[in-house]
């Protein structure tokens with residue numbers, strides 16, 4: 001990167017040119033920009049996204065979820081390196097929605113996906129997500145687009161499978177992989193049926209050592225359970241496989257399922273439909289995001305909110321009355 005670009009904030013053109021010429025330093029800075037909450041940054045980010053948009057859409061977008069400890073980072077490391085062995089470049093965005101792992105990730109960041117992080121054909125970026133419910137938001141999508149414009153063949157987005165994040169993640173990616181363990185009930189794993197229904201494939205991880213038989217049993221059980229779900233609109237029937245991320249086993253099998261699903265989706269015309277639909281959602285989510293942020297950050301709202309909150313809590317004012325009052329103030333604000 002030229003010395004003139006060393007200062008922290010670049011122009012939208014400088015960001016775009018840097019990304020399109022595959023400058024990693026600029027990519028990192030651009031992601032920070034997109035994640036920024038400063039109004040000045042928002043305008044540059046928006047302009048940047050517009051500039052790079054024509055260069056997006058060509059990556060394979062894969063979402064991966066599963067409860068903490070299931071082996072997500074071990075899997076992504078093994079899978080990412082497998083993809084690299086096929087001459088593909090890989091970007092990994094990891095989303096940590098809760099403070100649950102914040103402490104761990106200080107240590108974990110060093111050890112998580114170490115070989116992949118250090119590989120010149122990979123880019124691993126933990127995402128700071130603010131306080132959005134579930135952690136995945138429109139910024140995740142925008143970050144993904146930056147990685148696509150940069151030229152990565154595959155973008156993997158990882159989230160912890162315990163919250164709302166899966167639904168949002170499903171709305172960003174083309175393929176959604178759920179990692180599970182054998183021998184722990186769904187309840188135990190905190191995986192809701194709805195999440196299983198969203199999955200394009202389930203991989204039962206840790207199929208090694210004494211665990212091989214158990215994982216095979218679990219695989220059959222899950223495959224049977226999935227047959228009981230109503231068929232998906234696209235006609236894709238999710239597949240259940242076993243893998244051992246620790247021993248790099250099952251990576252090819254999983255990639256083949258992804259390729260098969262991709263072909264199926266394109267053949268039935270669902271691939272483009274899905275992306276169009278996702279794009280439209282992006283617009284609505286952005287509008288919602290701006291509305292919320294304009295609303296809650298407005299000084300007139302802020303000044304009333306604390307008191308009203310207390311009054312609603314104490315039962316002095318009805319929740320709906322308080323809401324109407326706030327909306328009335330908001331509508332009277334002149335922009």
Ligand code: GDP
Pocket residue numbers: 066067068069070071072073074075205206207208243244245246247
């Ligand atoms: P995450 O919290 O879902 O990202 O899980 P990690 O990737 O950090 O893995 C949690 C633990 O499970 C670590 O101790 C890993 O070494 C172990 N682990 C992950 N994958 C496998 C596997 O395939 N087999 C075995 N035996 N252990 C695994």
